[in-house]
Amino acid sequence: MGAGGRMNEATTDKNVRKRVPTEKTPFTISDLKKAIPPHCFKRSLATSFYYLFRDIAICYTFYYLASNYIPLLPKPLNYIAWPIYWFCQGSSFMGIWSIGHDLGHNAFSEYQWLDDALGFVLHSSFLTPYFSFKYSHRSHHAHTNSMEYDEVWIPKRKADTMYSEVLNNPLGNMFMTVVRLLLSFPMYFTFNIHGREYDGFASHFYPQSPIFNASERKQIWLSDAGMLVAFYALYKVAAATSASWLFCIYGAPLLVMNGHFIFFTFLHHSHPSLPHYDSREWDWIRGALCTVDRDYGIFNTIFHDVTCAHVVHHLISTIPHYHTVEATKAIKPILGDYYKYDDTPILKAFWRETKECIFVEPDEGAEKSGVYWFRR
Numbered sequence: 001m002g003a004g005g006r007m008n009e010a011t012t013d014k015n016v017r018k019r020v021p022t023e024k025t026p027f028t029i030s031d032l033k034k035a036i037p038p039h040c041f042k043r044s045l046a047t048s049f050y051y052l053f054r055d056i057a058i059c060y061t062f063y064y065l066a067s068n069y070i071p072l073l074p075k076p077l078n079y080i081a082w083p084i085y086w087f088c089q090g091s092s093f094m095g096i097w098s099i100g101h102d103l104g105h106n107a108f109s110e111y112q113w114l115d116d117a118l119g120f121v122l123h124s125s126f127l128t129p130y131f132s133f134k135y136s137h138r139s140h141h142a143h144t145n146s147m148e149y150d151e152v153w154i155p156k157r158k159a160d161t162m163y164s165e166v167l168n169n170p171l172g173n174m175f176m177t178v179v180r181l182l183l184s185f186p187m188y189f190t191f192n193i194h195g196r197e198y199d200g201f202a203s204h205f206y207p208q209s210p211i212f213n214a215s216e217r218k219q220i221w222l223s224d225a226g227m228l229v230a231f232y233a234l235y236k237v238a239a240a241t242s243a244s245w246l247f248c249i250y251g252a253p254l255l256v257m258n259g260h261f262i263f264f265t266f267l268h269h270s271h272p273s274l275p276h277y278d279s280r281e282w283d284w285i286r287g288a289l290c291t292v293d294r295d296y297g298i299f300n301t302i303f304h305d306v307t308c309a310h311v312v313h314h315l316i317s318t319i320p321h322y323h324t325v326e327a328t329k330a331i332k333p334i335l336g337d338y339y340k341y342d343d344t345p346i347l348k349a350f351w352r353e354t355k356e357c358i359f360v361e362p363d364e365g366a367e368k369s370g371v372y373w374f375r376r
Contacts, residue, residue, distance in 0.1 A: 004204075006047060008294070011126065011363065016273065016276050016342050016344060017272050017273055018271055018273055018292075018337075019338055019373070020271045020274060020275070020289070020337060020338055021034060021276070021337050021338055021341075022275055022277075022281070022286070024283065025033040025159070025286060025289070027334050027335075028285070029285060029315065029316075031334060032315060032316070032331045034317065035146055035330050035333075035334055036121070036316075036327045036330045036331060037326065037327075037330060039323070039328070040319055040321060040323035040326055040327045041316075041318070041323075042320075042323075043107060043108060043109050043110055043318070043320050044320070045108075045109045045110075046203045047320070047322060048099075048102075048109055048320060050282070051099060051249075052096070052099050052118075053179070053302065053321065055092065055095045055099065055268070056096065056097045058092050058095075059092040059093065059096060062085060062088055062089045062092055062107070063249065065085075066081075066082075066085040066089070066248075066249065067249060068210055068291070070085060071081060071158055079104055082248060082252075085248075085253075086252040086253050086256055087256055087360065088253070088254075089253035089256070090117075090252070090253040090254070090256020090257045090259070090260065091256065091257075091260065091302050092242040092253075092302075093253055093254065093256070093257035094256075094257045094260040094261065094302070095124060095152075095302050095303060095304060096122060096126070097122070097123065097126050097128065097257060097261070097305050098303050098321070099122065099304065099321075100118075100119045100122035100123040100126070100130070100303045101137075101306070102121075102304070102320065103115040103116070103118050103119030103122065104119050104130065104133065104134035104137060104138075104268055105317040106318055107317065107318045107319060107320045107321070109273075114132075116130075118160075119134070119285070120222070120223075120226055121226075123226075123229075124226035124227060124229065124230045125230060125283060126222075126254065126257065127186075127190060127221035127227060127230055127231075127254065127351075128189070128227070129204050129205060129220070129224065129227055130226060131164050131219035131220060131222060131223040131325065132204035132211075132220050133189070133191070133223075135211070135212055135216050135220075136151050136152070136195075136211050136212075137151070137152075137218075138205065139151045139211075140152050141288070141314060141317055142284070143282075144269075144278060144284075144287040144288050144290060144291065144314055145269070145274070145276045145278050145282070145287045145291075145361075146276070146277060146278075146279070146282045146287055147277065147278040147282075148196075148205060148278060148279055149196065150196060150276075150287075151195055151196050151211075151267070152188070152194055152195055152196075152243050153194055153265065153266065153269040153270065154185070154194065154195065154196055154271075155276055155357070155359060155360040155372070155374065156358070156360070156376065157359055157360065158317065158359050158361050159360065160348060162357065163358055163359055164358060164359045166287050167358075167365065168212075168358050170355075173355050176354065177350075177351075178353055179260075179366070181259040181262055181263065182255065182258075182259070182265065184258075184262045185258035185259075185261055185262055186258070188204075189201055189202060189203070189204040189205065190204070190205060191203060192204075195211075202357045204220075204222055204223075205220075207218075207221050207224070207225075209221040209254075212304075213373075221302050224371075224375035231360065233247065234246060234250070237250075237341070242368075250269055250375060260303070263346075263350060264268070264294075264306070264307050265305070266348065266350070267292070267294055267349060268291050268310050268351060269290075269291055270353040270357040271292045271342065271353065271357070272353075272356055272357065272373075272374050273292075273340060274290045274292060274340060274374075275290060275371050275372060275373055275374070276290070276292070276360050276371075276372040276373075277290075277370055277371055278370045278372070279370070280369075280370035281369065281370030281371055282370070285315075285337075288311075288314040289311065289314070289315070289335070289338050289339070289340075290309070290340050291310050291311055291314050291340070292329065292340040292341070293307075293308050293309060293310055293311050293339075293340070293342070294307055294308060294341075294342050294343070294344075294345055294346060294349065295308055295339045295343045296308065296347070304321040304322075305322075305325050306321065307322050308325065308328075309321075309324035309325050309327070309328045311326050311328065311335075311340070312327045312328045312331060312369070315331070321350065324363060356374060356376045357374040357376075358374070358376045359371060359374070359375055360372035360374055360375070360376055
């Protein structure tokens with residue numbers, strides 16, 4: 001993964017680490033929209049359904065091959081085949097989940113009701129509370145890299161010694177990597193791990209959670225109902241087959257999907273060159289630009305370019321995924337140094353960010369600047 005990606009720009013380690021400007025941008029969101037070809041804003045129902053049905057067909061193919069042929073393999077070949085299936089199917093799950101994410105942004109079609117109906121079914125199928133995530137994710141887009149109000153991947157401060165001292169070593173980094181990839185997805189939704197601090201119990205499953213406002217609470221109940229239906233369906237499948245069969249066919253790929261989600265969202269919002277801002281300095285457009293595009297090779301296609309065209313997604317989230325790469329190329333000349341692209345191989349980048357993006361602090365002598373940078 002890494003070579004030959006869609007942005008196709010070679011960068012040196014020095015350039016990768018070069019900090020983006022923190023001054024107010026000389027361009028506006030209107031300037032960026034004018035630079036993007038008009039067709040990039042069009043949400044084609046036929047094209048969107050093509051990608052959805054294509055992903056479902058791939059998912060079913062993996063399921064059919066695994067359920068019908070892996071059990072016939074002699075040992076130890078089946079022990080090799082199952083993990084291959086888990087990774088491939090988990091990656092397929094992530095592609096479908098990514099379409100569900102676009103549905104939450106109303107980037108699938110011109111019809112909000114259709115996007116919500118489809119998104120509710122898709123995300124519930126992958127044990128994700130659709131409306132709960134839609135609303136918290138909308139807040140994330142509205143407050144990206146705000147120290148006070150962003151919703152996810154809130155950086156730690158040096159005063160949090162558990163991170164800045166106890167876990168700030170190779171063993172601690174490895175421990176955090178394992179915990180992050182295996183547990184962060186369900187823990188975020190259940191206990192708001194990596195999320196913004198609130199007064200009161202913050203959970204995506206709790207309708208009275210301070211994450212949501214009064215107008216959203218009824219749909220949080222609906223999200224919970226969708227999850228209950230999904231769990232009941234899984235229970236019936238396990239009863240009709242076995243728990244081990246369900247784990248092999250669905251559970252293990254779901255864990256892979258969860259790991260993919262945490263992996264690339266962590267890399268979206270963790271980079272030595274990107275700042276966070278407090279309320280003295282934050283504004284929406286600079287916050288939205290505090291994310292990074294990366295090259296995931298073939299996974300760019302599998303994940304519908306959310307990996308390599310994430311900056312433009314934060315700027316204009318209703319652009320459908322099949323136009324985001326073109327839209328990125330259109331705005332890059334305007335963004336200039338405000339645009340961050342990193343073609344470091346993603347496994348190397350993940351380990352680098354795990355080691356170096358431990359906590360944030362202002363530069364020495366600029367404690368009142370309102371600008372914070374990652375430290376280790």
